[in-house]
Amino acid sequence: MSVPSKLKSCMRRSLHHKNIMEEAVNLQSIEAFLSNFEGGDVHLSTDYWDEGIAMLCLNYPEKRNAMSGKMMVDLGKCVSKLEKWETGKAVIILGAGENFCSGGDLDFAKATGTAKEGFYMSYYMQDTLKRFRKLPMVSVSLVHGPAVGGGSELAVFADYILVTDNAKLGFVHGKMGIITAWGGGTSDQQYGFRNGRSPTSAALSVKEKIVDGLEQGYHMGITLCDLSKVFDCVSHEILLEKLNYYVVRGVTLSLIESYLSDRFRTVYYNDELSDFKGVRFGVPQGSVLGPLLLVQILGERKATEMLLSSKMYNAQECLEIGIAYKILSTANRIQEALNFVRKLTVSHSSIVRSFKKVLDVATKEDFETSLSFECEEFSPKWGSDLNKDALQRKIHHVKEEKS
């Protein structure tokens, strides 16, 4: 039986990719590689440190704060410092000069055009931004001027995006012939299209939760769902129709159509290879149509539009689609962002941090796990000095609010 040439090249590509993944997990050697590409810096400002507020500043204004390799390493180190800062309540990430961030440094991109180098950058930035997102403090991206490509990816890792009236935010990756790389696209809840999180592991995880619940003697309530959605059964025909409906047309649609078509699948079982069958359902693993962090914030339709259109959204549009939380004035942005953060961090740092940890667990774990985590975080606070002090002050919450 002859193997279609497209399939052979897919097999070669995935083997090559596997090798890259296996050899490239040493963060120190990636740091050494990235540090060769100099320009600009990322630093932590401690001006508001005593209030528990850190400023993380991207500083390469002559390139509109494009991220050089060195800046990526700086960012990683700053996040490590924040991880060790035990009294931190909030971090504001912002850009120096005229804008927030123009994405990856295009000169770095030109000098490092291999899949392996792309993997190094993607892996390192994802690791850093994942750690940034997990910090037990309120995080804010202060976007002024353009945030382009990786700049937009950086922005979505914070709890809040505050845009100024001159902001422009765009996932221009498609226009640049690439997809999101720094994690701007990937949701933690997502199964399917991701390594180690296949539709099968989704089904197994549901089964495990049910069995665990039964074993622990819980009453079980069951909501019946259309399980076909769990499996990789997107019909290419419907998908293309939908994309067309959401105004993905012309060359872009043809490109996606050709990407999906002419694919074959076979099954290897008991030393025998089945006949090849054309694939009419399912999105290829790791494709540009893979689910995207943006989906979590915006919902699927808006995220699809934002990613596939490569459009630049102004401040008002960012607010309307829900990616931005608030519009600030460009001139007073730092003061306004500080005031915003101060309102969210009135409590003691241990309280702010515990709330953040509880919220983080609640978005990832099941209800029971989240409840017991909340209980664990809560117990030592009950009767603590902070608690005793508050009780002694006989606080009247309504009167205090008015004054």
Ligand SMILES: CCC(=O)SCCNC(=O)CCNC(=O)[C@H](O)C(C)(C)COP(=O)(O)OP(=O)(O)OC[C@H]1O[C@@H](n2cnc3c(N)ncnc32)[C@H](O)[C@@H]1OP(=O)(O)O
């Ligand atoms: C992770 C994947 C990715 O991030 S893909 C990268 C996506 N980023 C881009 O394509 C950025 C392209 N740049 C632009 O669209 C504009 O420069 C934006 C950001 C809108 C700013 O416009 P404007 O304020 O008019 O400035 P400008 O164009 O005159 O730029 C000033 C100098 O900065 C440079 N610059 C800008 N962005 C980058 C970048 N990402 N990498 C390297 N250099 C960049 C410009 O080339 C310009 O340099 P020069 O002064 O002409 O030498």
